[in-house]
Amino acid sequence: MDVLVLLDHHPAREGSAPRSTAAELLTLARELAGDPGAVHAAWVGDDGHGAAAELAAAHGADHLHLVHVEGADDRLTASVTDALRAVLAAHPAPLVLLASTFEGKEAAARLAVQERGGVVTDATTVEVADGRVVAGKAVLAGSWATRCAVTGELAVVTVKPHALRAAPVARPSQPQRHEHRVEASAAARAVTVVSRAPRPTSDRPSLAEAEVVVVGGRGTNGDFAPLEELADVLGGAVGATRVATDEGWIGHEAQVGQTGVTISPRLYVGAGVSGAVHHRGGMDASVTVVAVNEDADAPIFEFADYGVVGDLTEVVPALSAELRRRRSS
Amino acid sequence: MRVVVCVKHVPDIQSARSFRPDGLLARGGEDDTLNELDEDALEAGLRLVEAHPPAGGAPPHDVTVLTVGPAAAVDALRRGLAMGATTAVHVADEAVAGSDALATARVLAAAVRHLHAQEPVDVVVAGMAGLDGLTSLVPAALAAELDWPQLTLVDRVDVADGPDGRTVSVRRETSADVEELTAPAPVVLSVTDQAFRARFPAFKGILAARKAPVTVLDLAALGVDGASVGLDGSTTRVLEAAPRPQRPGRVVVTDTADTDAVVRDLADYLAAKGFA
Ligand SMILES: Cc1cc2nc3c(=O)[nH]c(=O)nc-3n(C[C@H](O)[C@H](O)[C@H](O)COP(=O)(O)OP(=O)(O)OC[C@H]3O[C@@H](n4cnc5c(N)ncnc54)[C@H](O)[C@@H]3O)c2cc1C
Ligand SMILES: Nc1ncnc2c1ncn2[C@@H]1O[C@H](COP(=O)(O)O)[C@@H](O)[C@H]1O
Numbered sequence: 001m002d003v004l005v006l007l008d009h010h011p012a013r014e015g016s017a018p019r020s021t022a023a024e025l026l027t028l029a030r031e032l033a034g035d036p037g038a039v040h041a042a043w044v045g046d047d048g049h050g051a052a053a054e055l056a057a058a059h060g061a062d063h064l065h066l067v068h069v070e071g072a073d074d075r076l077t078a079s080v081t082d083a084l085r086a087v088l089a090a091h092p093a094p095l096v097l098l099a100s101t102f103e104g105k106e107a108a109a110r111l112a113v114q115e116r117g118g119v120v121t122d123a124t125t126v127e128v129a130d131g132r133v134v135a136g137k138a139v140l141a142g143s144w145a146t147r148c149a150v151t152g153e154l155a156v157v158t159v160k161p162h163a164l165r166a167a168p169v170a171r172p173s174q175p176q177r178h179e180h181r182v183e184a185s186a187a188a189r190a191v192t193v194v195s196r197a198p199r200p201t202s203d204r205p206s207l208a209e210a211e212v213v214v215v216g217g218r219g220t221n222g223d224f225a226p227l228e229e230l231a232d233v234l235g236g237a238v239g240a241t242r243v244a245t246d247e248g249w250i251g252h253e254a255q256v257g258q259t260g261v262t263i264s265p266r267l268y269v270g271a272g273v274s275g276a277v278h279h280r281g282g283m284d285a286s287v288t289v290v291a292v293n294e295d296a297d298a299p300i301f302e303f304a305d306y307g308v309v310g311d312l313t314e315v316v317p318a319l320s321a322e323l324r325r326r327r328s329s
Numbered sequence: 330m331r332v333v334v335c336v337k338h339v340p341d342i343q344s345a346r347s348f349r350p351d352g353l354l355a356r357g358g359e360d361d362t363l364n365e366l367d368e369d370a371l372e373a374g375l376r377l378v379e380a381h382p383p384a385g386g387a388p389p390h391d392v393t394v395l396t397v398g399p400a401a402a403v404d405a406l407r408r409g410l411a412m413g414a415t416t417a418v419h420v421a422d423e424a425v426a427g428s429d430a431l432a433t434a435r436v437l438a439a440a441v442r443h444l445h446a447q448e449p450v451d452v453v454v455a456g457m458a459g460l461d462g463l464t465s466l467v468p469a470a471l472a473a474e475l476d477w478p479q480l481t482l483v484d485r486v487d488v489a490d491g492p493d494g495r496t497v498s499v500r501r502e503t504s505a506d507v508e509e510l511t512a513p514a515p516v517v518l519s520v521t522d523q524a525f526r527a528r529f530p531a532f533k534g535i536l537a538a539r540k541a542p543v544t545v546l547d548l549a550a551l552g553v554d555g556a557s558v559g560l561d562g563s564t565t566r567v568l569e570a571a572p573r574p575q576r577p578g579r580v581v582v583t584d585t586a587d588t589d590a591v592v593r594d595l596a597d598y599l600a601a602k603g604f605a
Binding site for chain 1: 354464469479498504511513523568571588598
């Protein structure tokens with residue numbers, strides 16, 4: 001089966017750089033495509049082509065499609081969808097994989113509407129059963145597990161970060177390079193980008209992609225320093241509950257939950273977080289959940305792998321110190 | 330100006346939610362409510378018209394709340410009316426039951442086209458997600474169905490009239506950037522839960538909403554073929570749904586006096602998982 005992957009990327013000083021999910025999707029596509037199925041990788045935009053080629057080769061893609069969008073801003077969801085449609089028109093594939101970000105879901109929705117396909121979002125598994133694409137996902141704030149089949153002509157699946165580990169192929173492939181020029185659709189052309197400014201970035205990994213996320217809630221009482229220290233020891237990102245972002249203790253972009261960033265890191269550490277259902281829905285796919293909360297009845301202990309009932313102002317700094325001590329010995 | 334706000338009636342997220350044996354979400358419980366995030370969408374719509382009082386002699390603005398759903402979904406419309414919506418439209422039809430996000434967007438698009446033909450719509454506003462399926466697919470799918478520009482996940486919105494017609498401008502934050510975008514009306518918007526903290530309906534509004542008329546439309550009125558929506562018209566199907574088991578081997582320790590010992594155990598645990 002042929003599989004098309006959208007290579008998600010973000011602007012960087014040295015040209016656009018792929019997000020870590022792109023490698024994961026290529027790995028998944030390679031698995032699903034099998035032999036003789038082909039993996040098609042699509043990169044929308046005019047820079048970062050070197051990084052795209054390297055990534056595609058390292059993960060065994062057979063084709064790399066570099067798409068230039070004419071007549072509209074190429075970062076708009078509508079433009080990205082126009083680009084994917086052009087690639088599909090030239091190289092039909094029954095399955096398209098995208099990263100499960102808000103932008104990825106929107107592109108998936110548009111593509112499926114226009115190509116009469118079906119979409120499953122937030123998948124953590126994707127398989128082919130009886131000739132149909134079947135995706136597994138957790139729903140209802142992580143309390144139910146479902147398997148959904150796509151019955152449309154085209155399956156569009158958005159996959160959560162860390163659903164699988166990216167694995168470079170033993171011998172890099174030599175993807176065939178295709179350049180596409182696409183006329184943007186009227187809906188894309190109609191939108192004018194009046195201004196665009198990069199959001200301030202930190203030196204920590206991005207929340208959605210980080211392998212480790214340390215989250216602070218109301219229990220931090222506004223002091224995120226111990227959490228930042230722990231995140232740095234673990235090489236992770238810092239997140240927050242909505243209470244913490246509403247209080248202005250940390251920027252809104254740090255909000256983890258149903259209406260913030262959905263995360264699925266290998267390790268989630270929640271400190272002073274109660275584990276409210278709105279929050280849980282955005283983090284329950286985390287592989288390992290550790291909680292520090294002074295209230296033994298906090299709901300987070302119902303779904304934490306390892307819970308410490310205690311005061312975070314003592315436990316968190318002590319943990320950072322202990323981890324540091326082990327490193328240096 | 331005419332604003333249409335898409336509102337959904339969903340199971341209360343604090344209640345014990347479940348799937349039926351046929352793979353559909355159990356709906357119609359007593360605790361079902363207006364999706365909280367759609368209150369923010371309505372708030373955005375109300376603020377938009379309030380910011381631009383009609384000029385003398387011009388007709389009053391209209392804010393229509395629109396829902397696609399079973400009979401009980403009328404509650405979501407009444408809540409919207411109580412908050413200040415002027416018109417309520419309910420698309421109810423047996424054939425809609427079991428529609429997935431894209432099939433729902435198809436019905437919503439037909440309803441918006443129907444309303445637009447009666448009196449032009451400038452802005453359609455949706456919430457950032459339905460707190461039931463949490464797909465966030467409908468706003469973009471609706472924009473694609475209508476072939477109207479989409480301005481999604483905005484935290485600021487305004488309209489301005491110019492020589493070339495009405496323009497909608499928004500501010501939004503993507504994962505990488507802060508953007509200001511404009512597009513000519515009509516457009517489809519979705520709003521985040523950040524900027525439009527919804528008002529509480531006044532008592533007077535709640536009373537009036539009980540008696541306010543609600544227009545009920547079926548698929549035939551919208552020219553939608555029943556086979557193109559519902560379970561059969563959907564392009565996804567839930568094969569299995571089961572409560573997730575609790576995480577196995579959970580550990581809870583209490584830090585009473587010896588924090589160092591607690592932390593050493595936790596560090597051992599993290600090391601065993603490959604994190605230390
Ligand atoms: C429409 C809507 C959308 C929402 N979306 C989100 C979302 O995306 N993300 C999100 O997070 N929330 C969201 N919320 C809010 C959510 O419902 C909860 O209110 C929020 O998650 C609670 O945050 P919290 O855990 O920080 O605070 P609380 O629930 O107040 O919990 C604080 C915890 O800290 C503990 N604590 C206090 N002091 C200490 C200490 N010294 N040491 C250890 N523990 C301590 C307390 O025991 C308590 O359990 C949303 C709400 C609505 C209505
Ligand atoms: N059945 C429906 N009726 C009206 N609006 C809906 C319906 N389903 C979804 N919406 C709108 O689409 C938004 C996103 O929902 P979803 O894509 O289901 O997460 C919601 O916040 C609503 O504004």
